[in-house]
Ligand code: SF4
């Protein structure tokens with residue numbers, strides 16, 4: 001059982017963010033060169049249920065949209081539509097661990113928020129305020145300044161109608177109280193940010209997540225309730241099982257070669273059918289229109305499959321597939337859906353998005369385009385930079401200056417789309433399009449809308465044709481796994497590849513500036529006459545340029561850093577684990593450390609195989625105080641035996657002192673990088 005996630009207080013997040021930006025040019029370990037601060041001369045903005053977002057990209061409801069720092073990291077990389085992690089009434093669930101296996105394609109068994117509903121609300125408000133502060137600090141202007149938060153709730157009507165979920169939804173729609181409380185927590189050093197006119201209406205839209213197997217009538221009732229009760233624009237997240245067992249098997253096994261991946265027959269029997277969903281969407285579209293609200297769909301949820309691997313707990317008989325193969329399944333659903341409904345129904349997309357297909361998804365007019373699996377890979381949130389480089393190149397190649405212009409030009413369907421929309425293709429239109437003019441300026445409002453809509457449908461047909469036979473989605477191209485070198489991690493030193501830092505969705509792993517050193521290991525014994533004797537027993541050697549640590553409050557033991565670490569054992573298990581507070585350290589059963597600095601004293605407590613030690617170092621005293629099982633002494637580290645005073649029942653192994661001292665210097669010493677412990 002992992003410890004509970006513990007969000008960092010707002011003032012510490014603010015301090016950490018701006019101190020790190022100033023000192024290291026990074027924010028939450030994402031280097032400035034990965035920030036999207038310039039759209040590159042093109043208009044990447046899109047409309048989502050009538051609201052403007054500066055880009056269509058965002059994190060999918062999941063590990064990248066749960067905690068405040070995750071959402072900020074996604075924003076820095078260029079995300080502008082955030083599908084916040086799904087919340088539900090059962091907010092004290094025990095999710096099996098590890099829960100994410102992103103070795104090439106991705107499997108998971110995590111599906112719901114791990115925070116209490118009230119904490120989730122606060123994290124989302126914190127994220128919104130941090131983004132607005134960063135927007136000012138980084139000078140992000142028109143072109144990248146607009147973002148949208150989209151709530152996600154689950155999983156049944158009773159839960160969604162409960163007082164606590166209602167309070168969550170209302171709190172997201174009117175966050176004035178939370179904003180004002182947090183505004184007062186902005187540290188004095190950053191007091192100028194207190195004057196920002198922070199957004200208080202965080203969300204006007206919601207994506208519904210339902211269980212695999214949720215009865216279709218229940219889906220319809222929930223959306224009807226959300227439309228009427230809250231006036232929210234709604235998106236229904238749909239399952240890949242809608243393709244039917246035969247087509248899923250044909251695409252997954254026969255075309256792409258994932259013969260080891262099997263969806264249980266019962267999943268197809270329990271989930272809504274295509275005809276049922278078509279009926280539901282048609283009826284709810286009418287309801288939404290009558291209320292002046294929007295209704296869209298999302299392709300897709302993950303695919304439920306049998307647990308045939310050995311990474312996720314074997315107690316889980318089923319797991320959820322995402323990544324490359326899901327991209328192909330979900331795109332087939334987009335095509336089927338557009339064949340039924342045309343290009344006007346908003347489609348949110350999430351399935352195997354990466355830098356190679358992001359531009360295609362933009363050209364299909366999908367909004368938002370959300371991502372999860374790819375951000376779990378090495379580089380993490382920084383991978384988004386590659387998406388925008390690829391998109392910019394494709395837009396430049398197509399001569400497009402806006403997303404709508406790109407939709408018309410990306411697949412060469414502009415003429416056919418205009419004619420299908422009832423317009424007439426002329427040489428003037430062709431040259432205006434070549435000049436990069438916007439559709440509305442070329443043919444006028446209503447026709448332009450139909451033109452783009454038809455282009456979306458034609459682009460979808462062109463893109464999906466042959467997609468299942470594209471080798472990049474086939475098993476052969478997605479079968480390699482991250483390399484392991486056969487050594488086991490220890491508390492200190494490792495390959496120091498630093499992969500575990502960005503792959504953590506919660507930014508829980510961090511580096512400690514501890515220079516290489518060889519420290520003698522000394523054992524102290526109190527002699528009969530009250531003097532002390534020191535015996536040297538080898539040395540404790542640090543060879544690497546820096547060390548890796550884990551911030552326990554943010555680690556939910558998802559296992560993703562273990563997947564990508566070249567060594568065995570998992571960084572989150574074996575690297576020094578720092579707790580954010582004495583309370584968190586005391587509450588935990590796990591080994592780890594808590595360090596604090598106050599009134600000229602640095603205190604570090606450590607638990608090693610359950611045994612607890614405390615080291616206190618004062619700025620104005622050469623002596624340190626060191627306490628552990630059966631002893632409580634003070635001494636000058638330059639000469640422990642000659643200066644020790646205090647009580648001891650047996651020998652004192654100063655290795656623990658050496659390790660605590662090294663870690664203390666790593667977080668507080670000169671040259672320490674900014675992290676959650678010293679923020
Ligand atoms: S440190 Fe590792 S196990 Fe913990 S949340 Fe991050 S990726 Fe998951």
Ligand code: SF4
Pocket residue numbers: 489493494495496497498499500501548564565566567571575
């Ligand atoms: S713990 Fe593993 S992933 Fe992290 S730096 Fe060391 S070797 Fe690399």
